[in-house]
Amino acid sequence: MKPYCFVLMPFGKKPDTNGRIIDFDSVYELIIKPAIDDASLTPIRADEEKSGGIIHKAMFERLMMCEYAIADLTTANANVFYELGVRHGTRPHSTSLIFSEDSRLPFDVSSLRGLPYKLDEQGKPIEIEAYKVALTEMLTENRNSVDDSPVYQLIHDMPRIEIDRLKTDTFRDAVEYEEEAKRLVASCRSQGVKSLFNMESDLQIHDTPPAILIDLLLSYRAVEAWQCMIDFTEKLPAPLSNMIMVREQLGFALNRLGIHNDAEKVLTELISQYGPSSETNGILGRVYKDLWAKHSQSSKIVSDGYLRKAINTYVQGFEADWRDAYPGINAITLMEMMETVDPRQAGLLPIVKFAVEQRLKSKQPDYWDYATLLELAVLGRERDSAQILLGDCLAEVRESWEPKTTAKNISFIYQARIKRGEDVEWVKEIENELLVERKNDS
Template sequence: MANQPLCFILMPFGKKPDATGRIVDFDAVYRELIVPAVTEAGLDVLRADAEMTGGIIHKPMFERLVLCEYAVADLTTANANVFYELGVRHAARPWSTVLLFAEGGRLPFDVAPLRAIPYRLSAEGKVEADDLPTARAALVDRLAAARRAAADVPLKDSPLYELLDDYPGLAHTKTDVFREQVRSSEERKAGIAAARGQGLDALRSVEASLGPLADTGSAVVIDLFLSYRAVSAWQPMVDLAGRMPRPLAETVMVQEQLGLALNRLGRGAEAEVVLKNLIEKRGPSSETYGILGRVYKDRWKAAVESGNRIKAVGLLNQAVETYLQGFEADWRDAYPGINAVTLMELKEPPDPRRQKLVPIVVYAVERRIAVGKPDYWDYATLLELAVLAKDQTAAEEAASNALARMRELWEGETTAGNLRLIRKTREKRGESLEWAVPLEQALDLAADVT
């Protein structure tokens, strides 16, 4: 019997925690998902020895990365060794490397545009039993497609070979062009920063000067995209996303912000589709669920304003549960947590679950402030928590810190709206929060809301 093509497996060994604290049993993932799928695809499985992963990369590892016809890389936990090996593989082979990741985490920006097969984890850190057949079938199909393409035109899944003409034989003239592009990119980013302070018309002028976006550095395009967000220019954001090169437009960050912009334009149904598709493709994340929660929250507010009480109750529940899913995806991100708590307070009667959730949200935001560089949303979260706790002194201090760090107009507008909702709900219950009115007004003024 002829030897079958080799498929090298790039992944951690044993049990490792991911960014959310979940323990992933990589040996079980290898045994239950990867080996059966690779075998069914007609390939021989080859995995690095455990002792090869502990220090300086060994010659056999390089040989396997370069010479194996196929490879499967599990990117869960963003393991440094796996990413180094993936880089070597992408530099050496234009094809055919298949990527996997466990849902619930987020792929780093540099690999987010690449096609990766998601799988769900059980509480034991293994592939969820219900998801195992689907994940296996997806991996078999991807490897089988790569084998079919090998007989014709190999699939280029290495971004180096796909995006760089003539790689690896780049001419010296191209390095000169690259130097010029780097210098031009820095100048353009400086121009965008200056235009952002001048407003929408200045940003439009900068965009008109860029030329084809396919020939513009990704960092410049993203800088412009987020600058439109900073001045609440939602339609230009949507328009720019539609003109971006597809790999950039399909990144998680761009799709999330596209959903945010669509919702701000009153196109909540389109935003919902974008965000749900993103969760299906990339797995749950606190940011994606946080923006989706805002979609449902805005629908709830519209139902309240139209007097549709029954519909409003259902939409409020939907918003709460969506924010909860975001907080459960990453408890370090207090944004979906505080939104869930605030909306729980607005229910009639208030949702009792908020009493257990509040201390967790407090801890999450306090740790962010203690170990990092706190931003506007950290102090805005403390502000909402203080208002919910009827702590005027803490609320005023948090408001001062938030205002000092406000970067974009819509940030203050959002927080002022939340405080107003809390105050009006409390007033209906016969409670007074008049001391919170000046805080709302200060945020409105900073956001230029008239």
């Protein structure tokens, strides 16, 4: 059986300490993973995105139990450094450090031995074969049990943790179980809500790795099983159910079921506790947006009040993190709904467009990137661009509710401009195309 090598690094495309965008998935796939394979080890990559970024029991087990580890220090990522600290405190040796050669490393680790790698202008690794060979050699040298932890290098009588064979075997079984569980969640998700519910019923929730539970929660969201999401959050262990992301998803599900007051309470408590954020404010803005639509036929005074609350909540979320265009695009779309278009719209529109364009440089575009650009094109009366972006949106649909949400926003713009006497039948055509039911091929 091959020993495990735990990889601590960011996911996707992230800026380094100099602001340069790094494609970490390419670094992993082209250098790290092949080097681990060539060193006759089994790679495990720290899955922050599936665990909500929390440091949980399974993470500590990997840090302590994996015979080898690689840490990419390029972005000075807080989670990576915390995990490296845990690793250095419990494992005297067999930890390899890598980083892009232009990185500015914090003082505490700048003197440690590491392997710098080169990147091209797109943030992808170059001279791949040379660095793969060099990293393989580092991993092979680590079999010699030479201390590389500064803790054990500086404190010579530091007690060494002995991990018995039984715990190692149990850890290996747990890793294999988690990998199999991830595959099962993905399979159940493709089969629908009944299959997901049956899987949940078979789980011992308090003994299940957090990454699997988060996977299951988001899978319920993907199949629009809102009540299942609500019920599932109530069953989660307290540390997990109190996570910001889980509470946001609870507010999201409550709102989708029309339980607007409870959704508002969950989300306003989060903002009160942690401050505004693009994600929390984005979901709360949707609550007020739905309440505006709900009251629009019965009370203009009430609906106008909710419209202003929605706009201001979205603006607050966009101001909290302008890199996230979601609350920004919703704010400027709703500003179109005012009897007189909110004058802030003209100033915000180019900023939101810039935010989307910057986001596109740092990641692989997804549905929401194209949907945002589509709304911006409609708002800017750019008919030809809107048609092109419509096709881009439909090619990136992952979940059936996504184009429905965009169609609703497009409908709002259409209705507002019809009232002003504009000829916008082309906007109606875009809305109708978004509502066509399509089979998701992904």
